[in-house]
Amino acid sequence: MGTLLMLSGGADSAAALIKLLTDSDEPVFAHHVVIHDRESATRHKAENLACDRLVKYCREHYRDFVFTKSLWDFPLPYFGWNLTLCAFVGARVLRSFPAARITRYAAGVIDEPHALGMWKERMEEARATFYAGLITARLDYQPEIIWPVAHMTKNEVLDFLPPEVAEMVSFCRNPVEMWGNRFRPCGKCISCNTRKEVGRFPVGGP
Numbered sequence: 001m002g003t004l005l006m007l008s009g010g011a012d013s014a015a016a017l018i019k020l021l022t023d024s025d026e027p028v029f030a031h032h033v034v035i036h037d038r039e040s041a042t043r044h045k046a047e048n049l050a051c052d053r054l055v056k057y058c059r060e061h062y063r064d065f066v067f068t069k070s071l072w073d074f075p076l077p078y079f080g081w082n083l084t085l086c087a088f089v090g091a092r093v094l095r096s097f098p099a100a101r102i103t104r105y106a107a108g109v110i111d112e113p114h115a116l117g118m119w120k121e122r123m124e125e126a127r128a129t130f131y132a133g134l135i136t137a138r139l140d141y142q143p144e145i146i147w148p149v150a151h152m153t154k155n156e157v158l159d160f161l162p163p164e165v166a167e168m169v170s171f172c173r174n175p176v177e178m179w180g181n182r183f184r185p186c187g188k189c190i191s192c193n194t195r196k197e198v199g200r201f202p203v204g205g206p
């Protein structure tokens with residue numbers, strides 16, 4: 001028994017992690033893919049840092065869990081959906097811990113923003129990718145895909161998070177790098193706009 005969650009460094013997967021750590025005593029495996037793509041030269045740094053801070057906080061305030069990382073450096077034009085990449089990597093992470101018998105794969109995303117579209121197709125693609133990645137594993141059980149925060153709105157996620165966590169998560173798609181491992185949201189990307197729409201854009205940056 002155990003649950004694998006892909007951590008992005010953002011609010012949604014942070015909320016999913018806290019739910020997994022507090023809803024039961026079952027082992028939790030969290031994995032962060034450091035994603036470097038053409039969209040931003042800085043986002044992967046801010047997300048990586050946010051993950052490290054989040055993991056430290058959750059270990060101190062909830063309980064211990066396994067945390068691992070991998071790197072996806074992809075400079076070509078078509079990056080694709082993160083949900084699909086996470087499913088691909090997730091199957092491999094699951095297979096890397098056979099003795100743990102990880103029975104659940106948690107996708108820590110909310111069903112927003114609808115502006116990106118194709119939500120149903122994205123879920124289908126992720127599901128198919130995850131199970132395709134397990135074919136040769138010949139598991140004697142079928143891991144289940146769960147969506148711990150899919151039903152929540154962005155505001156509900158931010159209200160659910162402890163204030164310190166809401167401040168440490170990364171959300172901007174192209175943050176401005178400042179001195180001393182500090183990043184400021186750009187204020188103009190789709191994620192910054194979503195935060196502004198729900199009235200949760202930090203004044204002065206995180």
Ligand SMILES: [Zn+2]
Nearest residue numbers: 172186189192
């Ligand atoms: Zn931004």
